[in-house]
Amino acid sequence: MDKRGYAIIEKYTAPFVQLVLEKNQQRDVFIELSQIKEIFEETHLADFLSHIGVNQAEKSKVLRLFQTCDTVLVNNLIEVLIANGREELFYPILLDSLKKIEKQTNEFEVVIHSVEGLSDEQKARLIPLIEKKMGLKVRSIKEHLDKSLIGGFAITANHKIIDTSIKRQLKAVKEKLK
Structure with a gap:
């Protein structure tokens, strides 16, 4: 997408997110947009909406x-996009809105990579x-099992990583021996 496309997306996203925060509906809107995002990813609906062979009415x-949806703000956003003939921008606006929220x-999904699943008690302590x-708030925890870590775990959130895996430690030792 070019600069013009990003500018158009920003024209919709910025006021939408600002309104969501003003109305203190960030939790509900985030959950709803996340669910819609999953549907888009499973069905490739973004491709359908951006296809030039599909008419505006469809x-x-x-x-x-x-x-x-339960959230009036999301319903209104959809209505504005339809009224302006911008249906194909819904998915990029949805993604940008999630990031901005x-x-x-400062609430993020945390992904924990480990060899075995963690218990609820371990997650609560982490x-x-x-x-x-x-320096963030944990919105939710998603686990990813990775046998290649050998032991320990790696945590990622908001482009930050905490890696206490044995795999990383062995790699560090290997680098020191060179």
Whole structure:
């Protein structure tokens, strides 16, 4: 996408996110947009909405299916996009809105990479440590099992990494021996 495209997306995203924060609906809107994002990813709906062979009426019809959402702000955003003939921008606006909400609230999904799954107790003990070390609030935890780590874990959130895995430690030793 070119600069003009990003500028158009920003024209919709910035006021939408500002309104979400003013109305203190960031939690509900974030959950709803995340669910819609999953649907878009599973069905490749963004490709359908941006396809030049699909007429405006069909795009509007599909996008209106998401207006059954509980959040009035999301419904209004969809209506504005349809009224302006910008249905194809819904997915990029959705992604940008999610990023902006995370940044404004400083709440992020944390991904924990480990050899084995963590218990609820272990996760509960990790949350305050993650928040302190990374300087953020944990919105949710997603686990990713990775046998190549050998032991320990790696935590990623907001482009930050805490890596205590044995794999990384062995790699560091190998580098020192060179």
